[in-house]
Amino acid sequence: MIEMSPSLRLFRRYLKEQGLPVTHQREAVAQVVFTSAEHLSVEDIESRLRSEGDRIGKATIYRTLDLLVRSRLVVVHDFGEGFKRYEQRLSRGSAFEHLICLECGRVIEFDSWEVQEVKAEVTQEHGFRPIRHKLEIYGLCRPCQEAGVELPDDGLTCPIETV
Amino acid sequence: MIEMSPSLRLFRRYLKEQGLPVTHQREAVAQVVFTSAEHLSVEDIESRLRSEGDRIGKATIYRTLDLLVRSRLVVVHDFGEGFKRYEQRLSRGSAFEHLICLECGRVIEFDSWEVQEVKAEVTQEHGFRPIRHKLEIYGLCRPCQEAGVELPDDGLTCPIETV
């Protein structure tokens, strides 16, 4: 049986509030996300379920993740890898600021007070109603730099503008 | 014939530097991106080419966009819509800060000096070598708010944490 984490308890409550059945599959998928501190791909989730002896169809995983995101217990990230990653929202920072290593995919979260300020200022200026934001800084993490990784530079010989 | 914009000139130079042929298709795709101030999807690019009488295969468009990105004359964006958008890097702001309307998809660019500072600080702190960044603020643009658009809130009745 699945031991009950606080988040899982909330997810069950959410399902009941919505009049939806609490199934073994939903609990299993939720528990995988809730017991991980990482940004999981659907592939990751599927293989973790499998290693626990659970064989749950991809369609069900996607459908459950959709519920988890809707419940606000989980957030979805798109780091431009061609697929999405899912992360529990409770515990840890749950910051929307990330350093993302282009070499190994490592993600470091951080909080920025200043970004919140920029957000407030610029949205007010444009009459824009902010709902969420993300700041993503792509580059090379320390371990990859120390391993001597260099990213290829294929640009024009005389660069135009470097940001 | 295609009239030569400064960017197109640079793209030709880039192709020659790389020992690659300058073809009509490459010039046509590049010119579409260089003469637009918007964030174009491949669909957009294809239809603009078509309306100019150019019928260029999608594969060629993708391959040319890849070259344009490599040359650094164009940047690619992924706003989580399920496809990518392309934008010329010269002229205009070419900021990496965006307000993105969840209702109509409108994108407003802005520059933020503070974000550059946050980037410098946090990357130094983590020994991370930054290459590029993006700040995306999702929400409702003024016109959509005035049109009375409200986004559904399906979350738990007692929200956990609101960012």
Added chain:
DNA sequence: GTCCATGCAAACCTTTTGCACTATA
């Protein structure tokens, strides 16, 4: 004449959907 690009279609990958079957409440 030698490469390389192009165009088409097929392949690919992630995600979504249709449908017969099963489980929840």
Added chain:
DNA sequence: TATAGTGCAAAAGGTTTGCATGGAC
């Protein structure tokens, strides 16, 4: 027992690739 979920396989949508043909240099 009624209602909704599950699993499988097929479909969908954007992007990539293989290959024969055609164009750049």
